[in-house]
Amino acid sequence: MAIKKEGxxxxxxxxxxxxxxxxxxxxxxxxxxxxxxxxxxKKSIAAGHDPRHLDEVIMIWYxxxxxxxxxxxxxxxxxxxxxxxxxxxxxxxxxPKDWHSSKRIKRxxxxxxxxxxxxxxxxxxxxxxxxxxxxxxxxxxLRSITKIRIHEKELMYLSREEIAVLxxxxxxxxxxKHVYLITKVCLSTGARWGEIESRKAHHFQDNQVHxxxxxxxxxxxxxxxxxxxxxxxxxxxxxxxxxxxxxxFRRALLxxxxxxxxxxxxxILRHTFAxxxxxxxxxxRVLQTILGHSDIKxxxxxxxxxxxxxxxxxxxxxxxxxxxxxxxx
Numbered sequence: 001m002a003i004k005k006e007g008x009x010x011x012x013x014x015x016x017x018x019x020x021x022x023x024x025x026x027x028x029x030x031x032x033x034x035x036x037x038x039x040x041x042k043k044s045i046a047a048g049h050d051p052r053h054l055d056e057v058i059m060i061w062y063x064x065x066x067x068x069x070x071x072x073x074x075x076x077x078x079x080x081x082x083x084x085x086x087x088x089x090x091x092x093x094x095x096p097k098d099w100h101s102s103k104r105i106k107r108x109x110x111x112x113x114x115x116x117x118x119x120x121x122x123x124x125x126x127x128x129x130x131x132x133x134x135x136x137x138x139x140x141x142l143r144s145i146t147k148i149r150i151h152e153k154e155l156m157y158l159s160r161e162e163i164a165v166l167x168x169x170x171x172x173x174x175x176x177k178h179v180y181l182i183t184k185v186c187l188s189t190g191a192r193w194g195e196i197e198s199r200k201a202h203h204f205q206d207n208q209v210h211x212x213x214x215x216x217x218x219x220x221x222x223x224x225x226x227x228x229x230x231x232x233x234x235x236x237x238x239x240x241x242x243x244x245x246x247x248x249f250r251r252a253l254l255x256x257x258x259x260x261x262x263x264x265x266x267x268i269l270r271h272t273f274a275x276x277x278x279x280x281x282x283x284x285r286v287l288q289t290i291l292g293h294s295d296i297k298x299x300x301x302x303x304x305x306x307x308x309x310x311x312x313x314x315x316x317x318x319x320x321x322x323x324x325x326x327x328x329x
Contacts, residue, residue, distance in 0.1 A: 157275035169256035190273035193266035
């Protein structure tokens, strides 16, 4: 064990078994206290009791895994809020009853069931990761809890007539020069608004748009119609590269009066592309690749828009003409 002073700070460096511990403090006694705390925790864990509080294990998970997530800061905030709701208990002592108490409190505060399901998923991820990587000795205490069943949201998309209305409103009412073209590219590619808005000139090459730093963390390349590709290059040359335009789009969407679902905004463009793609005979697997979905189940929600989807409901129902008419008496 080594304790030494560097400038105005004290540093301790020691090992327990194969694991190395380092800590920086303002006084030497704080370094000694840190060592004693680690030793005490190790003895407790070896005896089958882990004295670490929930916020401590959350931070261990965050430093080991959570920081790698694209939405790491938001996830950490949600986990720490859950921790605060439970008054930061010993992590090993958390029970399903604690979760249900927290759920009731958050519902009373107006939190939706989908958000509650997300938080439960985050907490499960913390315990499961730490246990799998032997950073805790006990299994996930919330593993028996099932998520809340929620109603599937209506999948709204724009008709051709509504697209025309939206374009007209953007052209007439938007000062922002980029909104119209970003909207057009999103409708032509199914890309997310942020994926197109962040593109620079060099991302448009050979009648294609190259998407990187995506939600799935996988790069995608989507073809563009030559006329649209040329329009993009001319636009960038005249007005510069795309800038933050989502709020201007949201206001234009509201002014246009077209149907929307609360919370969708620019994402309705992605739904519109996917829905029309399937209605026009597109392949579900190809759509999965275009949208960048890691799981085909995410794409299958658009299958209902296929002209052949569930047509047996018409062909095989007992009143179908193909099965003979039933006499109405």
